[in-house]
Amino acid sequence: MSLLLKNGRGLNHHTLVPLEVLITDGTIVKMQASIDSDEEEVIDLQGAFISPGLIDMHVHLREPGYTNKETIVTGSQAAAHGGYSTIAAMANLSPTCDTPDRFQKQVERNQQGAIKIEQYAPVTQGRAGHEVVDFKALNQAGARFFSDDGSGIQDAAVVYEGMQKMAELGVPMCDHAQDMQLSFGGVINDGNASQRLNLPGLPDVSETAQIARNLALAQVTGVHYHVCHVSTKESVDLVRHAKQQGVNVTCEVTPHHILLDETDITFDNSQMKMNPPLREVDDRQACINGLMDGTIDIIATDHAPHTDEEKQHGFLNSPNGIVGSETAFALLYTQFVKPKIWTLEQLVEWMSTNNKLIFDLPNAGELKIGSVADIAVFDLEHEFAIDDQQFLSKGHNSPFVGDKVYGETVLTLVDGEVAYRRA
Template identity: 50%
Template sequence: MKLLLKNAKKLSSASETSTYEVLIEDNKISKIGESLDEAADQIIDCQGNLLLPGFIDVHIHLREPGGEHKETIKTGTKAAAKGGFTTVCAMPNTNPVPDDTGSVQALLKKIQTDAEVRVLPYAAITKGLRGKELTDIAKLSKEGVFAFTDDGVGIQTADYMLQAMKKAAACGMPIVAHCEDNSIVYGGVMHDGEVSEKLGFPGIPSLSESVQIARDVLLAEVTGCHYHVCHVSTKESVRVIRDAKKAGIHVTAEVTPHHLLLDETAVVEDDANFKMNPPLRAVADKEALLEGLLDGTIDFIATDHAPHAEDEKAKGFEGAPFGIVGLETAFPLLYTHLVQTGKIQLDLLVDWLTVRPAEVFNLPYGTITEGVAADLTLIDLEKQHKIDKASFLSKGKNTPFHEWEVQGLPVLTIAEGNIAYKEDEHE
């Protein structure tokens, strides 16, 4: 099967573009040129839209197995394709947890059957994510897992994290951490600040995140482990990571679109669509996150796509689970509110969604190069639309961005040479 993409725009640098064409053959990019005169089984006119490498999201929740009422591998990867993502990494907070060879192999088999885009699964650091017994990291590292994490809960003891890092380092595998010291969370449901005080909800102190990162970077220094920090949310966390990098410690970090675009002042009532963990922090924290991205302290953007059923989210801040969806809204939101406002250049945004996560985790994706897997995303930068949660392909409709006006939309996603999403087929 040969697929020829004609009349596409290539992002050269900053916002400069040039016209090019791409030939896909046997699921790989076989030729790139200004004008390709090639026979093909299918020709797609890109109509002068921007053709980018498929986006990479190293932090999503697919909920399957065990949480299929929230999301499935099929619905979650359909949502990923609609958002322009061709590689996603699925967190292990499922039932059963992928914490032994049998559960990992069963998950990989289900992914192979149902996934619309490439899914790289995490394995758990501890059995059942309970923090009481380490998994067999050496054995699981040979099963095709992406990395190790107990995302959703922090590793509460330094000893367990130290032992996990030693084992992961010996296998050349990363430890990916949700950083939260439970002893100083105090039952909080939103950021401990002016808004929590005003609304009367218990707050989550910033220190609960940053203090665990500070502990872990020192452990990473001793073990030589690649330590990656999930969804950084506080200015203190940024400072700790910046200092650790300056000290030569192998630490990397991600930030979510919602922490870049929203802060605690967005929460004006008891609406759990604004409830996520870590929570929306203070304005100064939001500003520090963008600064950290721009200076390289934070390496890239990941959505932390966390779908929940509508009846669960209807229980308010004190009763609803943490988390919002993000796959289908990430690029339009970031393009509209960071690029179009002049805060960043378009090429930087693209790097944070493609090249940088691939480099950090040594993935052979994130570029448009002859011979690599044909993972491509076509973006109509001029297309304006209103975010409508009813149109989401994800089962999760839990977004704080419903009815936001945005510009820039993925209109075609090709994953490993196959069309995973085409806008006119979903209208």
């Protein structure tokens, strides 16, 4: 079976140039400005941008246990709608996949997804933070990434033991950095917005103190420590310094932490509630700077769907998190690439290339001859409005609904098969 992507554009030294791609049996076999071929199927891209399929190392699919919020099918379809061909699903499930049997069953469930799904295993049994899992057995069952995301591991001895064992296996520890003793029940950043809205504040030191502890342990153990969703200028500074000292650390930032800050919270709007919370203007700028100087390695959505009803109860009583799979590329392209703050190449690196390299994802495609055809195609020319009624996710919880953006997904291919195509 052959497929020809016709009349597209690709990047060549920071310039968009004509590009057509020929795919045979799921593999890219030819890439050039013009391809003459009598293929079984031809898709006319009408000048749209051909990109490697995006990769998101931080999503929540909610199945099993919370399928009222999301399912593997809906979450993966939402990711395909956003141009993602590979996602990595966190382990905050019920039951969580903390044994080889449960992990293998979760991998089997994930096969129903519309795209490729990598599965995290937890660091601790039941994600309770008290006793580490059997890393070796889980690794033999296929687990390559470990995280208790959704909960920071409070006991330093547990983290130390986990890091030692993960270092032996050569697998990364991906951590939600939050010291609960320094969180004080906060639901919003501890700053002007918390004071103005009379809401309990979550201090930034709850994040940075945990990162500092974990960086010290990572330096001693040699483990690959990956920091999830950094949000403060101090966190960025800590990671930057650790990298300079040779610590094996990488980190991610979410779209919302570089697009928004606490000044955007004008009322008790739970669509702005997430953990870590939206921080101050200086923190947002530090995260942007961290991306641009290489301190922050990737952009990950932390796609966190909730029901409409759950998100109707303000900051105090609504759950943390927003959806992001379907809006990330368009928002970032519009806010940073179009104004020439970033290049399109940088955005693709942070949303695709660096993920593949850092997390060693051999099944994720590249835009090159001989690679599996994991491809995303985006319309960079026409403005559209973000409409939650067009979401394929069950979750509509986004503060970006109604925003006018560019970069709508035209097509997502996984192994050469159509995972999403714009109607």
